[in-house]
Amino acid sequence: MFHTFSHCEKNIKLHIIEVGNKDIKHAVIFFLLDVDKFFSLIDNLSSYDFRIILIYKCEVIGQDFLLHDFLNGMKYLIDYLDVENTQCILDSAIDEIYKDPLYSSGLFNSITFYKKFDELCLDAFLASYAYWTKGGVDFIEKVNNQINSILSEGEPYLTKVAKKMRLTPRVLSKKIKNEGEEFKSLVKQNRHEKALALLKKENVRLSDIAYTLGYTEHSAFTRAFKSWAGCSPCQFRKHLK
Incomplete structure (x- = not known):
């Protein structure tokens, strides 16, 4: 019809x-x-x-x-x-x-x-x-995958992720909020989890971890990590030992 x-x-x-x-x-x-x-x-x-x-x-x-x-x-x-x-x-x-x-x-x-x-x-x-x-695919998981894929390119701005997902920034932001999340919080969470995983590998330098997470300066990574874990990346790695 x-x-x-x-x-x-x-x-x-x-x-x-x-x-x-x-x-x-x-x-x-x-x-x-x-x-x-x-x-x-x-x-x-x-x-x-x-x-x-x-x-x-x-x-x-x-x-x-x-x-x-x-x-x-x-x-x-x-x-x-x-x-x-x-x-x-x-x-x-x-x-x-x-x-x-x-x-x-x-x-x-x-x-x-x-x-x-x-x-x-x-x-x-x-x-x-x-x-x-119909909810068959975890939308937030798809967003997290895109954030992780572009972390090393620098700050994973909303516009970058939206372009990867073939969405407009406004629509992507709205969909994330509908899932009870915030884009900035997802970026922070992904960086934290990836930092913890990389710090467990003793052969990976801190400067390389900072670059992998999209930070242009090691000091910026250190400040961010302290806000997550309450200690510096170096101190955290020593604690693991």
């Missing part, structure tokens, strides 16, 4: 196809995917707890393409859907005039870029995403 509709802003008109039960609280939005390709993808899919939306045309009806009008149109669509989770799927080769604004808009829970999307790929994607939205 599907229906088509359109939405106009001052200079922009979005042409949209919607598939699925309007009571469903999870939506996947395809942006500027060919209509025939869209229906070939979804025609034989299993039943999922999703509403699937295609924005198949973004028509400029005024003299100029105005980003403000475009984003207002997208916001209208999100509000119209009235869902809890919205995933946007974009062709990786899409024009930057759409890609960057959509990515930074904060309208979606996450954004996926694809190069080639066939039926099997989409089937697997929706299955894994449904599993995630």
